[in-house]
Structures are given as structure tokens and as C-alpha cells.
Amino acid sequence: MEPMSTCKLFGAIRALIGIKNTIPVIHGPRGCAYHIRYLLSVRSGSKIRICSTELSQEDIVFGAENKLEETIIAVDRTYKPDLIPILTSCSTSIIGEDIQKVARELKDEINADIITISAGGFESDQSGGYEEVLETLIKDITIPNQTNEKAEKPSINLIGVFRGGPDLLKLKKTLKRMGVNINCVLTSGSKLEDIRNIPLAHLNYSFCDISGIIPCKILKEEFEMPFIYYPFPMGFSNSLNFFKTLIDHFKLDYPLQREYDKLKPSIDYFHQELNGYKAAIIAGPTRAIALTSFVRELGMTPILISIDLIGEYTLKELQWAIGDAKPKILIEPELREIEKFIEKEKPNIILGGLGESYFSYNFKIPVLDVMHGKELTLGFQGALTISQKILNLIKSNF
Ligand code: SF4
Known part of the structure; x- marks a missing residue:
């Protein structure tokens, strides 16, 4: 309904x-x-x-x-x-x-x-649209122009990315610093030429559980390209593991741990300030999983995880992200189910998108748009930005 x-x-x-x-x-x-x-x-x-x-x-x-x-x-x-x-x-x-x-x-x-x-x-639903477009692009644009030549430097394609802005820009810069080039982003910000040249990369990384996996499987079959599908680089640990996965895959020499260790005082600070606060997460599968482990990393309790659609690996990864927390999980819910839960349980913050903003008016619960805005949300810097925003919103609501 x-x-x-x-x-x-x-x-x-x-x-x-x-x-x-x-x-x-x-x-x-x-x-x-x-x-x-x-x-x-x-x-x-x-x-x-x-x-x-x-x-x-x-x-x-x-x-x-x-x-x-x-x-x-x-x-x-x-x-x-x-x-x-x-x-x-x-x-x-x-x-x-x-x-x-x-x-x-x-x-x-x-x-x-x-x-x-x-x-x-x-x-x-929309997942069928994402998937069919990516498959059609690969079959009609990439495959007729296939090549077996590979780029000289370690190079990856990001598959199933529909949001550009500072996240992608920062990710490109950070990976380049580590020695990894982004060859093609399917689709955000790519040129037709990039889509033709998808097979030049050494690895595909799915950024969307509902639209990225099948294209990765097609590319594996057609061009023998390996693929990875988690973690998604949102949150401190998720970003660390994302970068580490790529550094290990390409056997690169990069002082990642040293970079992460510098963040520890900030992580401790946010953990101390946010410990025990309750978060509701309303998102697509990939971000919902990343956000769940992220809020737990900040000492918060995820009390609701609402996911609009699920993909092949969603539930398995979600179990890992939840750990010993006991949130209410709503899969492909109706709006009133979410409203009922929010009204009753009153989380301290809702992490969602623009569509959830009315909750702040109706229930006086702050909402942070982590999906549609133009702010940085990915990587270490994105984790710092989101942590600070969560803290500001929660404190200003008391
Ligand atoms: S917006 Fe979608 S559901 Fe509505 S008429 Fe157009 S195609 Fe059909």
C-alpha cells in the first residue's frame, strides 16, 4: 500500500x-x-x-x-x-x-x-532498472570493443555507483595516492570511452549489492576479471578494510595503518561522546550494512535497520555488521511500519535520505541525509565528517 x-x-x-x-x-x-x-x-x-x-x-x-x-x-x-x-x-x-x-x-x-x-x-522495482542499464552498457558498449590489454598500473572499476560529487573525487585521489587508479566508474561521471575500456582494469569492485553483482559476474565471465563486493568504505573500520583489501590485492607498499592510527584519538573522542545513543538506519542494502557497523564503531546502538531492497549477499553481510546488537530489521517495509517503530522507540538520530527528513518535523528526531546530499561521506575524511554531524545533531536536539 x-x-x-x-x-x-x-x-x-x-x-x-x-x-x-x-x-x-x-x-x-x-x-x-x-x-x-x-x-x-x-x-x-x-x-x-x-x-x-x-x-x-x-x-x-x-x-x-x-x-x-x-x-x-x-x-x-x-x-x-x-x-x-x-x-x-x-x-x-x-x-x-x-x-x-x-x-x-x-x-x-x-x-x-x-x-x-x-x-x-x-x-x-528500481533495482531491475539499475541492473538492466549496467548489463546493456556492458553488452552493447563494452563487449564489441573488448581488449585484452591491461593498464600498466594497478587499476580498478567501481561498479554500481550512481552518486558522484566529493565522495568520488576524494576516493579517486586517495586511491591514486596509494597507487591504484580508478579506470571506470559505472556509471557516475564516466564517459562512453571509459565504459568501452572497462576490460583494461585488473579488478572490479561492486559498490551496490542490488545492481553491482551481476555486472561483475558478466565481466568475470567475459574478461576473466576478478571482483570484490565488500566492504563499502563508509565508517573508519570499513574504510580501513576497503583500502587494505586493495593494497593487499595489488601487493602495494603503503603506510595505511599509520594513517589510520592518527585517527584513533578522534575515534575515541566520538565514541566517548556518542556512546549509548540510539540510531535508526533507513537506506539501501550496501549503505545500511556499512552504517550499521559504523554506528556500532561509534559506541551507538542501532535499534532499527530498514532496507528498501536486498541483494544476493545483503543478509550475510548484515549479520556480520550487526554483531551482538539486536536491532529491529525491516526488509522492503511499508512506510507505516517504519513510522510506527520510530514513533514508539524514539531513536536519537535517523540516518537516511531526503525522504526521511519529515521525521524531524513530525517526531522531533534529527535526520542526517547520508545518501543524497553533496557532502563527503566515504573514506576516513567522510567518517570524520559524518561522526561530527551526528554528534552536532544529537547534542543540539537536547
Ligand atoms: S513513473 Fe514509472 S510507474 Fe509511473 S507511469 Fe511512469 S514508468 Fe509507470
Whole structure:
């Protein structure tokens, strides 16, 4: 009745807009494009361009492949993108519009590369959209250009990353300092060229439990590329283990422990200040797991872990992150289940996203957006930033 996850089209668009100079065309009524663009712009604070064929009732009844052709040509000439992904929405999936035929016919007429995604909202939740986009990119963009040459320096691809900003920038710099290059981020901030060159890297690292694993498996089968899927570098220990995993994998000589030891006085301070406070975590699987172990590292008690969707390894990793804590775990919950728990148990802080901000008004519980804002959240510096923000929010609420 009150779902906490959204439709396949949303996931597909979110994954696609991360690719530089890409303009998706949604074949459907204008609302799909407007609502998704609105939500993603508000969450990211960035300009997002999504086009639509803006179908009418008559188009839905009789089909409108001609409108799709016209829109693709107009987008190609007006914006000159490198990639135009064509996506169905609910209505055009139901009437079976042949978007692949339209793409085949226009391939030589437009300058942009073109891919097609069946993305009717009812086909699956957003995870299906993420996954299908990554698989299509690998099959249509990477594989026809495959190469067996490898980069000279240790190099990795991050798979299933849809959030850019300072997190990615900092991660790139930190890894470079350690001797590891990021070859391609699928998809945030990547160019088509980066996606073509995915096989140049030595290792794939999945950053998303629901969309990163299958692409990693395809890349392993096609290019014999090994992959890793945990830990996610959010929190002090998780970041230490993330960097250590890569340093060990590539047998690099880097004084990581010395860097971590310098943080110990800060970690002790936050632990002392936050010890015993209760946290509720409302997030996707990868961040929820990382946040659970992070708040425990700060001496806090996770009393609620709400995860919108789960992937192949989520529950196993979650058990490890929970340790001896006994939080309420809600998997793919309805909104009212979360509200009921929050109202009754009154955590000292909620770690979630923009969608949870109304809890601070309704229940006077501070909410920290650790998913959609532009702040640093990953690596050692991100752990310091989040710890300080949690402390400020909790203290200011007393
Ligand atoms: S559920 Fe269907 S109609 Fe609604 S946004 Fe998704 S694709 Fe469009």
C-alpha cells in the first residue's frame, strides 16, 4: 500500500544520467520524465536532462513510433549527446512499442550511440532498472570493443555507483595516492570511452549489492576479471578494510595503518561522546550494512535497520555488521511500519535520505541525509565528517 521502493524506469534513468553527455528519451506520457527529473534534481541539486515523447491518449491507443523517431532526431540535433538511451514506460511497454526497431533504423542517421531499455514501471522495482542499464552498457558498449590489454598500473572499476560529487573525487585521489587508479566508474561521471575500456582494469569492485553483482559476474565471465563486493568504505573500520583489501590485492607498499592510527584519538573522542545513543538506519542494502557497523564503531546502538531492497549477499553481510546488537530489521517495509517503530522507540538520530527528513518535523528526531546530499561521506575524511554531524545533531536536539 505504501511502498518504499520505486519503479524500474526510475532506476534505469538514475543509472543512465551518471554517464557524461547522455540524454535519455522516455517513450511515454510526460509525467514519467517530469517526476523522475524533479526527484533526482531535488536530491542531487544538479541539472538533469531527460526528454520525453509526451504521448497523448490517442498515441497510447494507436502507437507512436513516428513520434519516437522525431524525438530522437530532435534530441540528437539539439543537444548533440554521445549517447541516447531509449526507454519504454508503463504505457509503451503494455502496447509493445518496438523501440529496438526504431533504434536500428535510426542508428546510421544520428551521431549519438543509441541503446534501448525496456523500462515499464510494472516490470520491476528500481533495482531491475539499475541492473538492466549496467548489463546493456556492458553488452552493447563494452563487449564489441573488448581488449585484452591491461593498464600498466594497478587499476580498478567501481561498479554500481550512481552518486558522484566529493565522495568520488576524494576516493579517486586517495586511491591514486596509494597507487591504484580508478579506470571506470559505472556509471557516475564516466564517459562512453571509459565504459568501452572497462576490460583494461585488473579488478572490479561492486559498490551496490542490488545492481553491482551481476555486472561483475558478466565481466568475470567475459574478461576473466576478478571482483570484490565488500566492504563499502563508509565508517573508519570499513574504510580501513576497503583500502587494505586493495593494497593487499595489488601487493602495494603503503603506510595505511599509520594513517589510520592518527585517527584513533578522534575515534575515541566520538565514541566517548556518542556512546549509548540510539540510531535508526533507513537506506539501501550496501549503505545500511556499512552504517550499521559504523554506528556500532561509534559506541551507538542501532535499534532499527530498514532496507528498501536486498541483494544476493545483503543478509550475510548484515549479520556480520550487526554483531551482538539486536536491532529491529525491516526488509522492503511499508512506510507505516517504519513510522510506527520510530514513533514508539524514539531513536536519537535517523540516518537516511531526503525522504526521511519529515521525521524531524513530525517526531522531533534529527535526520542526517547520508545518501543524497553533496557532502563527503566515504573514506576516513567522510567518517570524520559524518561522526561530527551526528554528534552536532544529537547534542543540539537536547
Ligand atoms: S510507474 Fe509507470 S507511469 Fe509511473 S513513473 Fe514509472 S514508468 Fe511512469
